[in-house]
Amino acid sequence: MRQAYRTALVTGASSGIGESFARLLAGRGTDLVIVARRTDLLDRLARDLVERYRVAVEVIAADLTDPVQRGAVERRLRAEPVELLVNNAGYGAFGPFAELPLGDQLTEIELNVTALVRLTHAVLPGMIARGRGGVLNVASMSGFAPSPGSATYGATKAYVASFSESVHAEVAAKGVHVTTLCPGFTRTEDDAPANLLWLRREEVARAGLDAVSLGRALCVPGAQYRAALPALKLVPRPLLRAAVNRMWQQASDSR
Numbered sequence: 001m002r003q004a005y006r007t008a009l010v011t012g013a014s015s016g017i018g019e020s021f022a023r024l025l026a027g028r029g030t031d032l033v034i035v036a037r038r039t040d041l042l043d044r045l046a047r048d049l050v051e052r053y054r055v056a057v058e059v060i061a062a063d064l065t066d067p068v069q070r071g072a073v074e075r076r077l078r079a080e081p082v083e084l085l086v087n088n089a090g091y092g093a094f095g096p097f098a099e100l101p102l103g104d105q106l107t108e109i110e111l112n113v114t115a116l117v118r119l120t121h122a123v124l125p126g127m128i129a130r131g132r133g134g135v136l137n138v139a140s141m142s143g144f145a146p147s148p149g150s151a152t153y154g155a156t157k158a159y160v161a162s163f164s165e166s167v168h169a170e171v172a173a174k175g176v177h178v179t180t181l182c183p184g185f186t187r188t189e190d191d192a193p194a195n196l197l198w199l200r201r202e203e204v205a206r207a208g209l210d211a212v213s214l215g216r217a218l219c220v221p222g223a224q225y226r227a228a229l230p231a232l233k234l235v236p237r238p239l240l241r242a243a244v245n246r247m248w249q250q251a252s253d254s255r
């Protein structure tokens with residue numbers, strides 16, 4: 001059954017795909033809580049959405065890798081439930097694992113995994129009790145394949161996809177929709193055209209919102225990426241590993 005959401009919390013709404021989620025939801029009349037670190041961008045977005053769409057927008061400035069600031073967001077979700085949670089905030093450090101600072105990669109896990117799990121846990125019991133609600137978790141196509149050059153990022157996105165699919169199965173019959181959104185390469189600046197490889201952020205956000213409202217387990221935006229998905233699953237893993245490693249090496253050599 002298609003669900004419409006009167007209230008939503010979007011993490012990472014200050015730019016990129018998260019800003020598109022916020023704009024599309026506001027355009028559908030959804031009251032918003034928007035979360036990120038850059039307060040100036042959040043405030044500007046909030047003013048624009050209120051003026052344009054006459055929705056209520058609450059700004060929470062929070063670093064979701066900081067347990068204290070993240071805790072405030074969790075408490076907000078428990079105290080005043082939202083009907084849709086979009087776990088979009090995410091980050092990836094690129095380079096060989098052994099050469100990247102360990103701290104950066106642990107912070108990446110805090111944001112991409114720990115924050116997503118904690119916020120999901122903050123909303124789900126209430127949604128189950130009410131028999132409706134949605135959680136849209138942003139993973140990535142890179143979660144489906146080995147990711148040399150972004151080993152930690154790829155692993156966090158594989159976690160998000162596996163975790164979200166399992167929770168989807170647990171709660172689907174209780175009226176709660178949990179959806180994994182797996183974008184491929186997505187241009188995050190305004191008005192950038194799509195091409196064979198690159199998606200536009202608005203089409204990614206729209207596909208994710210449609211999928212969660214319909215209760216789909218998985219959403220892969222873009223026909224080109226949907227076409228690639230079976231190959232990623234069918235190609236023998238050693239071949240896939242060698243191919244992505246070669247691509248990574250060539251990209252590194254050409255820099």
Ligand SMILES: NC(=O)c1ccc[n+]([C@@H]2O[C@H](COP(=O)([O-])OP(=O)(O)OC[C@H]3O[C@@H](n4cnc5c(N)ncnc54)[C@H](OP(=O)(O)O)[C@@H]3O)[C@@H](O)[C@H]2O)c1
Pocket residue numbers: 011012013014015016017018035036037038039062063064065088089090091092111138139140141182183184185186187188
């Ligand atoms: N673009 C792509 O090609 C692509 C492909 C597949 C998946 N994705 C996923 O899509 C999601 C959005 O990515 P994007 O490309 O739109 O990136 P983006 O433009 O860099 O946006 C990332 C958002 O996350 C927020 N954020 C980062 N660190 C944070 C922190 N510590 N605490 C709170 N918020 C934080 C940023 O806001 P502040 O800096 O203001 O905190 C920003 O709003 C991510 O999960 C990403 O992994 C992107």
